[in-house]
Amino acid sequence: MTALDDTYSAVLEGNAEVARKGVEACLAAGVIPESILHQGLIPAMREVGARFERQEYYVPEMLIAARAMQAGLNVIRPLLAAGGVQAVARVAIGTVQGDLHDIGKNLVAMMLEGAGFEVTDLGTDVQPQKFVEAVRSGAQLIGISALLTTTMTKMPAVLEALKSAGLRDQARVIVGGAPLTQEFAEKIGADGYAPDASQAVTVSRSLLGLG
């Protein structure tokens, strides 16, 4: 077992301490931060997503694995920045205005981060203008979450705000949440819809042409 293998296993098992030490051991062994990210942390989170979709992992296992991944990522984040390593893409994610639901949005953010995206979490009860500002700041993908039927109806306002600002073509928009459907996403003019955090990664990559 190499340190990279240990890191991969630690993330899958959700052991944050071992994941952090695994990353440190990788660095000590001369593995470059980009390789740790792309050959250790990201593949581990991809496997977490696959296990989630196969119902071998559930929400807690995903949360624990994501925290382990973040423990490892925190070690190499400054090194990646210093080395000019670019994220896969920049994402801004938030819960729609009037909605305080948090868990689903947080899970999507964690999984996107685990897939190599740079994620800005705009929080909950996010006004449309905040999404506009995020796109102005370089977000290539906007993720909008809603828990309730009554709050999902606020999603079109975000798309309208992006259009009004002349920014609709500069970012793709993915939506999700309990009451949402593919049909609703299409109806409001969103670019994509995902029913859960794991599939949000697949859809996001696809929307951005990342395969």
Next chain:
Amino acid sequence: MTSLSRPSFEGRFLKAVYCQGEPDRVPLVEAGIDSQIKARFLGRPLKGLADEIAFWASAGYDFIPLESGLRTIIDAAIHHEKAGRFENPELDPPVVAAAKKFAIDRLTPQHLTTVAEDGTRRTWAPEGRGFITTMEDLEAFPWPDPRDLDYSAFRAVRSLLPDGMGAIPFTGAIFSCLMLMLGIEECLMQMALESDLFAALLRRVGEFQLKVVEITLGFEAVGGIWINDDMGHKTALLASPRLFRKHIFPYYREIKHLAESRGVPLLLHSDGRITEIVPDLCKIGFNAIHPIDPNGMTLAETRAIAGPRMCLIGNLSLAFPLGTGSPEEVARETAALLRSAAPGGGYCLSSGNSIPDYVPYENWLAMRDTALRVGVYPIA
């Protein structure tokens, strides 16, 4: 009022719940209906239990949903109120008032409230951390004696119920109590880690709720037990079925035993896709599952797994048609649902969750009217 619009708890509702063939029409069931809708239908604001009963009975429902147990304290705290739906805060003994205060005080710093443009306030459950997150909290929480809770509605309801009308309380919730006390995310983590805190809180909650169920079943008017435990999200269970089997279902089995001893049915309400544990629910002896959340479940798949002896309740989507469709669309979707799900019995019509304030009155009415018209057996 025709016989089809009159309540018929035994002849209609229980026949459907026990899957004993087709009653006169498909029963209507809801876990809750927004107070404005109830007031508009009744033609006056609801001012107490008698008005509640008047609404449910005249609207075509066969029972009134009541509430007992820890959720009355927890829900009051989340909604920052002194009392739950049918409770009288004046009747709270000091220890119950203290328990509510404990929870309210700890939730207040992160109290989650939004106010819509029309002034509608909405409170949200604590998703991160709740009001019991350490062993010290668990010990500090002023646990009331289950006998100290307010059962005045249960005492009063018998003399108020019209002929044919029943009462079923939401009670016996285990998992939702844990989630709301610990906070949803914290609960899922503690459960997955099978921590000492989770085990200790589970034991306290379980013992408390079993005692409440026992007390509740002592009231003559109680015609069933309805456990309100959300165990699923959109695509799967919130936690591994192994954990539910190990920690939660043993309590369900005890509640089933209590209900069976009293000769009343056991119902479950759970949001989300709980398909994976439907076989477990059958084995435990649940008589009905509600609301077959259309966000993640279909009636056909659930029926195929549950078999013919489990009553299925619900599945009319809160998003479309109830929340965002027109009354005509609600009527069309309701009729289609009744025609596909109800023949043979073992089905009750309900929304895919409840009827909150954002369901237009006309849409709820379209669902109800369609059920009374199309839901008459034999269904054409």
